[in-house]
Amino acid sequence: MDEYYVERVLSLVESIAPGRVLTYGRVAEHLAGGYGPRYVGRIMSTHGHAVCWWRVIRADGTMPPTLMIEAQKHWHAEGTPVRNGRVHLPDALWDPS
Template identity: 40%
Template structure:
Protein backbone atom coordinates (compact mmCIF):
# COMPACT_ATOMS: atom_id res chain seq x y z
CA UNK A 1 0.00 0.00 0.00
CA UNK A 2 1.33 3.41 -0.86
CA UNK A 3 1.82 6.12 1.74
CA UNK A 4 -0.80 8.40 0.17
CA UNK A 5 -3.56 5.79 0.53
CA UNK A 6 -2.41 5.05 4.05
CA UNK A 7 -2.79 8.72 4.98
CA UNK A 8 -6.17 9.03 3.22
CA UNK A 9 -7.44 6.13 5.32
CA UNK A 10 -6.17 7.69 8.54
CA UNK A 11 -7.66 11.07 7.56
CA UNK A 12 -11.04 9.49 6.77
CA UNK A 13 -11.19 7.75 10.16
CA UNK A 14 -10.24 10.99 11.89
CA UNK A 15 -13.24 12.75 10.34
CA UNK A 16 -15.82 10.42 11.94
CA UNK A 17 -17.51 12.63 14.55
CA UNK A 18 -17.83 11.52 18.18
CA UNK A 19 -21.13 9.76 18.79
CA UNK A 20 -21.21 8.22 15.32
CA UNK A 21 -19.72 5.18 13.61
CA UNK A 22 -18.73 4.10 10.11
CA UNK A 23 -18.07 0.71 8.59
CA UNK A 24 -14.80 -0.48 7.14
CA UNK A 25 -16.55 -0.30 3.76
CA UNK A 26 -17.62 3.30 4.34
CA UNK A 27 -14.04 4.31 5.06
CA UNK A 28 -12.71 2.31 2.10
CA UNK A 29 -15.11 4.14 -0.22
CA UNK A 30 -14.25 7.53 1.27
CA UNK A 31 -10.49 6.94 1.07
CA UNK A 32 -10.52 5.24 -2.32
CA UNK A 33 -9.24 1.92 -0.99
CA UNK A 34 -9.83 -1.17 -3.09
CA UNK A 35 -11.12 -3.26 -0.19
CA UNK A 36 -12.38 -2.70 3.37
CA UNK A 37 -9.70 -5.12 4.58
CA UNK A 38 -7.08 -2.43 4.00
CA UNK A 39 -8.85 -0.25 6.56
CA UNK A 40 -8.51 -2.93 9.22
CA UNK A 41 -4.88 -3.39 8.33
CA UNK A 42 -4.06 0.31 8.67
CA UNK A 43 -5.98 0.60 11.94
CA UNK A 44 -4.27 -2.44 13.44
CA UNK A 45 -0.79 -1.25 12.46
CA UNK A 46 -1.12 2.53 12.79
CA UNK A 47 -4.44 3.46 14.36
CA UNK A 48 -3.78 3.90 18.06
CA UNK A 49 -3.73 7.70 17.82
CA UNK A 50 -6.97 8.07 15.83
CA UNK A 51 -10.59 7.14 16.71
CA UNK A 52 -10.31 3.52 15.49
CA UNK A 53 -13.16 2.54 17.79
CA UNK A 54 -15.67 4.34 15.54
CA UNK A 55 -15.11 1.84 12.71
CA UNK A 56 -17.22 -1.33 12.70
CA UNK A 57 -17.89 -4.33 10.53
CA UNK A 58 -20.75 -4.07 8.00
CA UNK A 59 -23.14 -5.80 10.41
CA UNK A 60 -22.55 -3.17 13.13
CA UNK A 61 -20.31 -5.31 15.32
CA UNK A 62 -16.72 -4.80 16.44
CA UNK A 63 -14.04 -7.30 15.56
CA UNK A 64 -14.21 -10.09 18.17
CA UNK A 65 -10.79 -9.35 19.67
CA UNK A 66 -11.76 -5.67 20.21
CA UNK A 67 -15.39 -6.01 21.27
CA UNK A 68 -15.17 -5.09 24.95
CA UNK A 69 -12.78 -2.15 24.60
CA UNK A 70 -14.48 -0.82 21.48
CA UNK A 71 -17.99 -0.93 22.96
CA UNK A 72 -16.68 0.73 26.13
CA UNK A 73 -15.17 3.61 24.13
CA UNK A 74 -18.33 3.99 22.05
CA UNK A 75 -20.53 4.02 25.17
CA UNK A 76 -18.40 6.88 26.46
CA UNK A 77 -19.46 8.83 23.35
CA UNK A 78 -23.14 7.98 23.73
CA UNK A 79 -23.21 5.17 21.14
CA UNK A 80 -25.20 2.35 22.72
CA UNK A 81 -25.08 -1.27 21.64
CA UNK A 82 -27.84 -3.84 21.59
CA UNK A 83 -25.79 -6.72 22.91
CA UNK A 84 -22.62 -6.43 20.87
CA UNK A 85 -24.21 -4.74 17.85
CA UNK A 86 -24.48 -1.03 17.09
CA UNK A 87 -27.61 0.03 15.21
CA UNK A 88 -26.15 1.53 12.05
CA UNK A 89 -29.48 3.18 11.16
CA UNK A 90 -29.19 5.22 14.35
CA UNK A 91 -25.47 5.91 14.69
CA UNK A 92 -23.97 5.65 11.19
CA UNK A 93 -22.09 8.73 10.03
CA UNK A 94 -22.89 9.96 6.55
CA UNK A 95 -20.30 12.41 5.24
CA UNK A 96 -21.82 15.28 3.31
Protein backbone atom coordinates in the same frame (compact mmCIF):
# COMPACT_ATOMS: atom_id res chain seq x y z
CA MET B 1 1.41 -0.17 1.88
CA ASP B 2 0.24 2.96 0.09
CA GLU B 3 1.26 5.67 2.58
CA TYR B 4 -0.87 8.34 0.90
CA TYR B 5 -3.95 6.14 1.26
CA VAL B 6 -3.02 5.34 4.86
CA GLU B 7 -2.99 9.07 5.64
CA ARG B 8 -6.34 9.53 3.91
CA VAL B 9 -7.90 6.70 5.92
CA LEU B 10 -6.55 8.03 9.22
CA SER B 11 -7.65 11.57 8.40
CA LEU B 12 -11.16 10.39 7.60
CA VAL B 13 -11.34 8.34 10.80
CA GLU B 14 -10.23 11.36 12.84
CA SER B 15 -13.11 13.36 11.38
CA ILE B 16 -15.85 10.89 12.39
CA ALA B 17 -18.08 12.60 14.93
CA PRO B 18 -18.21 11.18 18.47
CA GLY B 19 -21.08 8.72 18.84
CA ARG B 20 -21.01 7.94 15.12
CA VAL B 21 -19.31 5.21 13.09
CA LEU B 22 -18.31 4.16 9.60
CA THR B 23 -17.85 0.62 8.40
CA TYR B 24 -14.60 -0.49 6.81
CA GLY B 25 -16.48 -0.72 3.52
CA ARG B 26 -17.91 2.79 3.79
CA VAL B 27 -14.43 4.18 4.44
CA ALA B 28 -13.15 2.43 1.31
CA GLU B 29 -16.13 3.61 -0.77
CA HIS B 30 -15.79 7.20 0.38
CA LEU B 31 -12.07 7.39 -0.36
CA ALA B 32 -12.47 5.69 -3.77
CA GLY B 33 -8.80 4.80 -3.94
CA GLY B 34 -9.23 1.40 -5.53
CA TYR B 35 -8.90 -0.41 -2.22
CA GLY B 36 -11.54 -2.40 -0.38
CA PRO B 37 -12.64 -2.87 3.22
CA ARG B 38 -9.97 -5.47 3.99
CA TYR B 39 -7.24 -3.01 3.14
CA VAL B 40 -8.89 -0.40 5.36
CA GLY B 41 -8.99 -3.03 8.12
CA ARG B 42 -5.32 -3.75 7.61
CA ILE B 43 -4.52 -0.04 7.85
CA MET B 44 -6.57 0.26 11.03
CA SER B 45 -4.87 -2.76 12.59
CA THR B 46 -1.38 -1.42 11.89
CA HIS B 47 -1.86 2.36 12.17
CA GLY B 48 -5.26 2.91 13.79
CA HIS B 49 -4.09 2.98 17.41
CA ALA B 50 -3.35 6.71 17.03
CA VAL B 51 -6.93 7.60 16.03
CA CYS B 52 -10.45 6.84 17.30
CA TRP B 53 -10.34 3.25 15.97
CA TRP B 54 -13.60 2.27 17.72
CA ARG B 55 -15.50 4.44 15.22
CA VAL B 56 -14.63 2.11 12.32
CA ILE B 57 -16.54 -1.14 12.59
CA ARG B 58 -17.56 -4.25 10.72
CA ALA B 59 -20.71 -4.16 8.61
CA ASP B 60 -22.52 -6.19 11.29
CA GLY B 61 -21.91 -3.51 13.95
CA THR B 62 -19.11 -5.33 15.77
CA MET B 63 -15.35 -5.19 16.16
CA PRO B 64 -12.80 -7.99 16.14
CA PRO B 65 -13.28 -9.98 19.39
CA THR B 66 -9.98 -8.78 20.84
CA LEU B 67 -11.15 -5.15 20.60
CA MET B 68 -14.83 -5.53 21.41
CA ILE B 69 -14.76 -4.89 25.16
CA GLU B 70 -12.60 -1.77 24.82
CA ALA B 71 -14.72 -0.52 21.91
CA GLN B 72 -17.91 -0.94 23.94
CA LYS B 73 -16.43 1.27 26.66
CA HIS B 74 -15.75 4.00 24.10
CA TRP B 75 -19.20 3.60 22.53
CA HIS B 76 -20.83 3.95 25.94
CA ALA B 77 -18.78 7.03 26.81
CA GLU B 78 -19.64 8.69 23.49
CA GLY B 79 -23.31 7.73 23.48
CA THR B 80 -23.02 5.60 20.36
CA PRO B 81 -26.34 3.81 19.69
CA VAL B 82 -25.81 0.15 20.63
CA ARG B 83 -28.31 -2.70 20.68
CA ASN B 84 -27.52 -6.20 21.88
CA GLY B 85 -23.82 -5.36 22.15
CA ARG B 86 -23.53 -4.13 18.56
CA VAL B 87 -23.58 -0.65 17.11
CA HIS B 88 -27.05 0.07 15.71
CA LEU B 89 -26.02 1.21 12.25
CA PRO B 90 -29.28 2.91 11.22
CA ASP B 91 -28.81 5.37 14.10
CA ALA B 92 -25.02 5.55 14.28
CA LEU B 93 -23.79 5.64 10.67
CA TRP B 94 -21.98 8.87 9.93
CA ASP B 95 -22.19 10.65 6.58
CA PRO B 96 -18.70 11.89 5.59
CA SER B 97 -20.06 14.22 2.91
